[in-house]
Amino acid sequence: MGVWIMAGITFREAARKKILWTALLAGGGFLLVFGLGLHFQAGDFRNSAVPQFLRYQVISAMLMIGLYTVDLLAVVMTTLTSVDTIAGEITSGTIHAIATKPLARWQILVGKWLGFVAMSGVYVAIMFGGTIAEGYWIGGVLAQHPVQGALLVFLECVVALSVTFMFGTWFSTLSSGVIVLGLLGVAFLGGWLEQMSGFTEGSRLAMVGIVSSLIMPSEAVWRRAAFEMESPLSGSLQFSPFADVSIPSIAMVGYACVYLLIALGIAVYHFGERDL
Amino acid sequence: MRKEFSGKVAVRDLTLTVRQGEIFGFLGPNGAGKSTSIKMLLGLAKPTSGESWVLGVPSGDVAIRRRIGFLPENFRFYEWLTPAELLHLHGRLCGVDSGKLTQRVPALIDLVGLTPHIHKRLQNFSKGMLQRVGLAQALIHEPDVIFLDEPTSGLDPLGRRMVRDIIRAQRDRGATVFLNSHILSEIEITCDQVVFIREGEVVTSRDMRTQQEEAVRVEARARKLSPECVAGLSRWSASAQVDEERLTFTTPSRDSLPEIMRYLVAAGADVYQFTPQRMTLEELFINVMGEDRGF
Numbered sequence: 409m410g411v412w413i414m415a416g417i418t419f420r421e422a423a424r425k426k427i428l429w430t431a432l433l434a435g436g437g438f439l440l441v442f443g444l445g446l447h448f449q450a451g452d453f454r455n456s457a458v459p460q461f462l463r464y465q466v467i468s469a470m471l472m473i474g475l476y477t478v479d480l481l482a483v484v485m486t487t488l489t490s491v492d493t494i495a496g497e498i499t500s501g502t503i504h505a506i507a508t509k510p511l512a513r514w515q516i517l518v519g520k521w522l523g524f525v526a527m528s529g530v531y532v533a534i535m536f537g538g539t540i541a542e543g544y545w546i547g548g549v550l551a552q553h554p555v556q557g558a559l560l561v562f563l564e565c566v567v568a569l570s571v572t573f574m575f576g577t578w579f580s581t582l583s584s585g586v587i588v589l590g591l592l593g594v595a596f597l598g599g600w601l602e603q604m605s606g607f608t609e610g611s612r613l614a615m616v617g618i619v620s621s622l623i624m625p626s627e628a629v630w631r632r633a634a635f636e637m638e639s640p641l642s643g644s645l646q647f648s649p650f651a652d653v654s655i656p657s658i659a660m661v662g663y664a665c666v667y668l669l670i671a672l673g674i675a676v677y678h679f680g681e682r683d684l
Numbered sequence: 685m686r687k688e689f690s691g692k693v694a695v696r697d698l699t700l701t702v703r704q705g706e707i708f709g710f711l712g713p714n715g716a717g718k719s720t721s722i723k724m725l726l727g728l729a730k731p732t733s734g735e736s737w738v739l740g741v742p743s744g745d746v747a748i749r750r751r752i753g754f755l756p757e758n759f760r761f762y763e764w765l766t767p768a769e770l771l772h773l774h775g776r777l778c779g780v781d782s783g784k785l786t787q788r789v790p791a792l793i794d795l796v797g798l799t800p801h802i803h804k805r806l807q808n809f810s811k812g813m814l815q816r817v818g819l820a821q822a823l824i825h826e827p828d829v830i831f832l833d834e835p836t837s838g839l840d841p842l843g844r845r846m847v848r849d850i851i852r853a854q855r856d857r858g859a860t861v862f863l864n865s866h867i868l869s870e871i872e873i874t875c876d877q878v879v880f881i882r883e884g885e886v887v888t889s890r891d892m893r894t895q896q897e898e899a900v901r902v903e904a905r906a907r908k909l910s911p912e913c914v915a916g917l918s919r920w921s922a923s924a925q926v927d928e929e930r931l932t933f934t935t936p937s938r939d940s941l942p943e944i945m946r947y948l949v950a951a952g953a954d955v956y957q958f959t960p961q962r963m964t965l966e967e968l969f970i971n972v973m974g975e976d977r978g979f
Contacts, residue, residue: 508727
């Protein structure tokens with residue numbers, strides 16, 4: 409019961425943060441620009457002699473770039489909205505009034521975590537759904553497996569959220585934010601290095617990417633999502649930045665799930681042990 | 685209990701007992717370890733060594749918190765909530781059923797004088813108003829033990845009186861109140877028992893119901909006070925001072941006053957005035973702690 413009360417109040421707390429509404433506003437701006445881009449591109453194609461096959465590939469690549477932008481926005485928004493919830497409430501003393509109520513510390517932390525999971529889910533659903541809908545209604549293209557793709561992006565957000573919670577039980581708000589954004593940067597760079605290694609079959613470069621993905625698997629999850637959503641032809645022709653050059657396996661998705669559970673477990677343990 | 689932070693001792697050796705149904709004052713200068721001690725009693729911090737019990741169970745027990753209320757120092761909470769929403773939330777966390785909350789929340793808001801502000805969000809509240817709503821959340825589940833950390837800081841005199849009345853009402857219904865306050869005059873007229881701590885150790889304790897019998901300050905006016913006569917007062921007091929005809933000293937017990945008076949007369953002093961005064965808690969505090977300790 410206490411977990412759900414905490415989840416509910418955290419969802420409401422998160423939904424009231426300016427950063428969420430700023431992210432949604434930015435998301436709205438993104439959808440507007442993306443829709444206009446698709447509209448103009450589709451219009452230009454109608455007046456050109458570009459073959460239908462090529463038109464489809466170009467619009468598909470645009471859709472993938474759009475979805476990648478949503479992915480980045482979702483992960484950063486999840487991190488920034490949640491970074492203050494543990495560290496900030498410990499620093500300000502807000503947590504004292506809650507932690508002395510008859511609920512275990514793990515219930516407080518897991519409740520808060522569930523609240524942010526729900527908020528991230530809503531954000532991903534709105535932004536992902538909007539982008540997919542624009543791609544279909546304006547550009548006439550549909551991602552291959554949009555539900556799997558959306559779920560993987562959601563998983564990526566939950567990974568970032570769990571890591572943010574974990575560091576939030578140790579460090580201040582600012583330090584936690586810097587560490588998590590740094591890890592996301594490592595994952596981003598590692599993912600692209602691994603992708604680049606596919607063109608030259610460079611094993612050493614690939615190793616750097618794999619290690620980066622093991623340190624923070626968020627970007628690897630996105631690349632799996634891209635693989636799921638991209639049309640097989642675009643992927644194999646290497647027509648988009650997310651072509652099938654180096655595809656993270658299902659095992660990497662499993663690793664991300666285990667990774668987030670371990671991060672959440674460490675957060676629960678350390679929050680339960682530390683002084684408040 | 686003992687508490688160290690990175691090798692630095694915050695609470696050296698705290699040993700105390702609070703009787704059920706009393707208002708207990710916890711006093712000490714800044715940095716004496718009061719807040720850390722309260723945190724350990726509430727399970728917010730773990731002692732480096734030692735243990736404590738509240739209501740007969742080890743501190744930090746989750747189930748027993750249903751019977752414990754706590755007002756933290758500088759209470760703050762999600763500022764987008766109204767007082768009623770905040771109390772409903774805390775009531776639900778304490779397991780109070782919604783039917784009871786529907787009755788109890790407006791009554792508590794009225795008790796702490798916030799009815800005119802019931803629809804305002806906490807972000808528009810002053811520090812004193814936040815203290816009031818914090819006090820209400822500590823009482824929402826009618827706890828048996830209530831920890832109040834500086835409950836009157838930020839309150840005006842009327843607000844202090846309101847808190848005092850609420851504390852007494854809680855005691856009258858059988859609750860135990862553990863009160864940490866810097867406002868000694870408040871402690872003096874509210875508490876049943878007071879403990880003074882310094883550097884994480886109990887220095888002394890006073891039963892406020894019998895305190896005037898224990899320590900008395902005397903102001904006398906006398907002539908022919910020889911140095912030997914004043915020195916002889918050390919049998920009853922270590923703080924005798926003479927300024928021309930004015931003699932002041934503090935003695936631990938009122939019972940010794942007739943004997944002191946007889947001594948002064950026998951020593952040749954002409955005594956014109958001999959006035960025992962009740963020692964205020966502030967004087968007692970300074971007497972116990974020593975001056976200039978940053979309190």
